[in-house]
Amino acid sequence: MKLKSQLLGFVLSSFMASPILYAGSETSSALTNQLQQEINAYYNKYSKKEKFTAIAASVFIPQNQMNYKKEIKTVVFGTMGYPPISQPITSNNLFDIGSITKSFTALILLQLQTEDKLTLDDPLGKWLPQYPNWKNVTLRRLLNMTSGIPNYSEDDEFSKEMESHLDKIWTNEELLKYAHPEKPLKKKKEIFLNTLIPITFLLHW
Template identity: 35%
Template sequence: MNAVTSSPRRPLVRRLAALGMAGLLLGASGCTAESPPAAENVQAVEASGSPGPPAIDEEQLRETFERLAEELLVPGAAMLLRTPERELEFTYGDRARDDSDPVDLQDHIRIGSVTKTWTGTIILQLVEEGRLSLDDPVSKFREDVPNGENITIEQLLNMRSGLYNYSESYELSLALDETPQRVWTPEELVGIALPLPAYFPPGEGYHYSNTNTVLLGLIAEELEDKPLEEIVQDRLLDPLGMDESAFPPSADTALQRPHPQGYMFMDNVLTIASTKLPADLIAAAESGELEPNDVTDANSSWTWAAGQGTSTAGDVAVWAEALAEGGVLGDETQQLRMDSLQPVDPDNPESPLYGLAIAKFGELYGHTGELPGFNTFMGHDPGNDLTLIVWTNLAPAADGRDPATSIARELIGEIYGR
């Protein structure tokens, strides 16, 4: 194994308490209190690019990884790149801003919307078993969903139901800021979304919505007659040997040790308008006058089936490979999933691709995940047997970017020569 580790330190800075910035988003696309789902949705990485065997320049990749981590002001970051020839592990910075304990590839992190691929896979397994169909209307399982007779299970999976994303509501954002330890039930989350207007009629658009995945989790629990945490463990984590991963119970979503602290600059209400700080505050963050807030221990039950999972870089790599290679589905269902990818915007030839709880980034299949304090990218290229995992313990960056996704985008460009 070729491993490279770096842990540059930046001077600690004083907190500007008067700004009142406490907690931030969970990524609009996976778990965020932000309005437009842009932070983590598949628009973060281009879906186009020329195929071909990747070229690995270890020193160049390390330089890019460290440069971007520093530019994005992340306290810590980690990268895992796996090919048939080698495995690279890069780390940057520390677990916490107030000590010199370097981050590690064994650290446990919140994976945000990567959890959606868990929930989506369970639904596809239930389809394989004949327990439900992709064409089933949601009304078959939930009579309270508006227009549910015209919304299919498939449209929940591919984000084309039109249902309002509860994460974009002021009600949720304010509650997350005022009571970060609140334990949310899935029914409370659905209860926020269903009275609010749909974005479009079913099947006539695309809008990333956590409501879709929470409904899928509730349907899985109804069919399996047990909690989603047990379903995830029994169907996915145990069979794949993902011993460092968990779907924690909502009452206690604390991260398993070791883990980094998670940071963010804004609060959830502010991210409704934009995840980007005003120019003067970006400058303050860059100069060290403004420091991010520690949101590690905020309860993540408000993401539930859409983002409550925890894992490590190594386990996420195992999952990315199983997701793209079909290790958890039969051949026919796996092919159906891979064929399901379609442009988010059909009128844009360079539009990102999203399908049955799976995204495509160039040659890599996978997903991204963001929630306050943590951002994760995972992707696997089956043709070249290449896996890339990146995570950061800041989300979003001061300038509004998703740090791990931004780093991954440039690394993918270098690996594939574009």
């Protein structure tokens, strides 16, 4: 988590501080080179200490509003693993996004609150009545990991199913099934909650 926060921080500080909103091709190239240098420097300084072998970062550098996809610049540095798995990574390699999703999931809820579409003190029963055992859990408790809702990703059956179908695209409802909404909640002070994510996306869409 510390590493992910540091990486996010340096990417944001490097590019959000730039006064250029829409970059020309030369400026875009310069910013891409700048990001590559930052990535390389971070790797050389922290890879042994933080025990990672590669970094990939994608940054949106707007030039032409008609073609957003080409304006996402990706830079990489490092290898796929420790020797003997020492092949250099490329921009086509995939990474487990992990708990980075929790950051922008929380942002979605905060944005919806800013738009007066919900409040963080709303109970789930207001928005998702199909889960009556969770009806008194507030969105705030989801965000601060004190809801007591089980973590679907720790369910044994889910793990077996996922390992058997690595290419499966899961719906939010399918993921929540493995959080066992049919069971009463157990009282817990704190739980690391991946279940926050599919719940939030059900709220949003």
